[in-house]
Amino acid sequence: MSDNLDKVVQWYPGHMVRAMRKIGEYLKLIDIVIEVIDARVPRSGANPALDTLAKNRERIVILNRDDLANPSITKSWLAHFASTGREALATTGREQQSLTRAIAVMKRMAAGRGASRAIVVGLPNSGKSSIINGLLRRAAARTEDRAGVTRQLQWFRLGPGLEVMDTPGILVPKIATREAQWKLAMVGAVPRERYDPEEVAINFHRWLTESTHGRTRVPDLETFAAARGFARKGGEIDYHNAAQSYISAFNDGVFGRISLEAPDDPAAT
Numbered sequence: 001m002s003d004n005l006d007k008v009v010q011w012y013p014g015h016m017v018r019a020m021r022k023i024g025e026y027l028k029l030i031d032i033v034i035e036v037i038d039a040r041v042p043r044s045g046a047n048p049a050l051d052t053l054a055k056n057r058e059r060i061v062i063l064n065r066d067d068l069a070n071p072s073i074t075k076s077w078l079a080h081f082a083s084t085g086r087e088a089l090a091t092t093g094r095e096q097q098s099l100t101r102a103i104a105v106m107k108r109m110a111a112g113r114g115a116s117r118a119i120v121v122g123l124p125n126s127g128k129s130s131i132i133n134g135l136l137r138r139a140a141a142r143t144e145d146r147a148g149v150t151r152q153l154q155w156f157r158l159g160p161g162l163e164v165m166d167t168p169g170i171l172v173p174k175i176a177t178r179e180a181q182w183k184l185a186m187v188g189a190v191p192r193e194r195y196d197p198e199e200v201a202i203n204f205h206r207w208l209t210e211s212t213h214g215r216t217r218v219p220d221l222e223t224f225a226a227a228r229g230f231a232r233k234g235g236e237i238d239y240h241n242a243a244q245s246y247i248s249a250f251n252d253g254v255f256g257r258i259s260l261e262a263p264d265d266p267a268a269t
C-alpha cells in the first residue's frame with residue numbers, strides 16, 4: 001500500500017510549482033483571499049501555507065460540495081472557522097443561489113477600498129472555477145470533473161471595482177498523513193492515475209465502519225462489485241474498475257451525505 005500512497009505524496013507537478021510561486025507574487029496585489037475547500041475534508045483539504053501567505057488579508061473560507069457533506073458536521077466546521085476570524089460559508093458550486101452570501105460578503109469587504117481584488121485558491125477539483133462562474137453568473141471559467149483542469153491564473157471582472165482571479169488547484173507538496181492521502185483521493189483532489197482506487201475504497205470503508213461502530217449501510221467494495229456486476233468472463237471480479245466506480249458513486253452522493261472529517265475528531269493518525 002505504501003507504494004501507491006507514496007505516489008500520491010510525490011504528485012506536485014510543474015504547473016503547481018509555478019502557480020504557487022505566482023500566487024505568492026500576486027498576493028501583494030490582493031485584498032481578499034477566498035479558499036475553496038471540499039466540505040467533506042476541511043482539515044486535509046485546507047492549505048496551511050495560506051496562514052502565512054495570506055496574513056493581513058481578508059479571508060473567506062468556502063466549504064464547497066456541501067450537497068455531499070453531512071449538514072450538521074458542516075455547521076460545526078462553519079463555527080470552527082468563524083472562531084478563527086475567517087468568514088466561512090457553505091456552498092454548492094453548481095447552484096448560483098448558494099453563492100449569494102459570498103457575493104454580499106465580498107462586496108462588504110470591498111466597500112470603502114475603492115477597488116478590490118480577490119483570489120480564489122484551493123485544492124485541485126474543489127470547485128474553484130465553478131464558484132467563479134457562479135459569482136459571475138455565466139460559464140466563463142472552464143470546469144470539469146477531474147483534478148488539474150485550470151492551468152493558468154486568470155482575472156475576471158465581477159463588477160465595478162471588484163475583480164476575482166481563478167487559479168490552478170494546488171496540493172501541498174507532502175500530504176501529512178496516510179489518512180489525509182486516501183481522503184483527498186476519495187474526494188477527487190488527486191488525479192485517478194495517481195492512486196490505487198482499491199486501496200482508497202477499502203480504506204474509506206474501513207474508516208466508515210469504525211466511525212459508525214459497524215452501523216453503516218454503505219456497501220464495502222466487494223458487495224458493491226458483486227451487486228454492480230463487475231465480474232470478468234471467468235467469474236473473477238474486476239476490482240480495479242469496481243473501485244473507480246465506487247469512488248464515483250461516493251462523489252455522486254449515491255452513499256448519502258458523508259463528511260470524512262469533523263472539527264472534534266481525535267487527532268488524525
Ligand SMILES: Nc1nc2c(ncn2[C@@H]2O[C@H](COP(=O)(O)OP(=O)(O)OP(=O)(O)O)[C@@H](O)[C@H]2O)c(=O)[nH]1
Nearest residue numbers: 065092093125126127128129130144148149150169
Ligand atoms: N456535487 C457537487 N459538484 C460540484 C460542486 N462544485 C463544483 N462541482 C463539480 O466539481 C467538478 C470540479 O469543479 P471545478 O470548478 O472545475 O473545480 P476546480 O477547483 O476549478 O478544479 P481545478 O481547476 O482542476 O483545480 C465539476 O464537475 C463541477 O461541476 C458542488 O458544490 N457539488
Ligand SMILES: [Mg+2]
Nearest residue numbers: 128129149150
Ligand atoms: Mg479550475
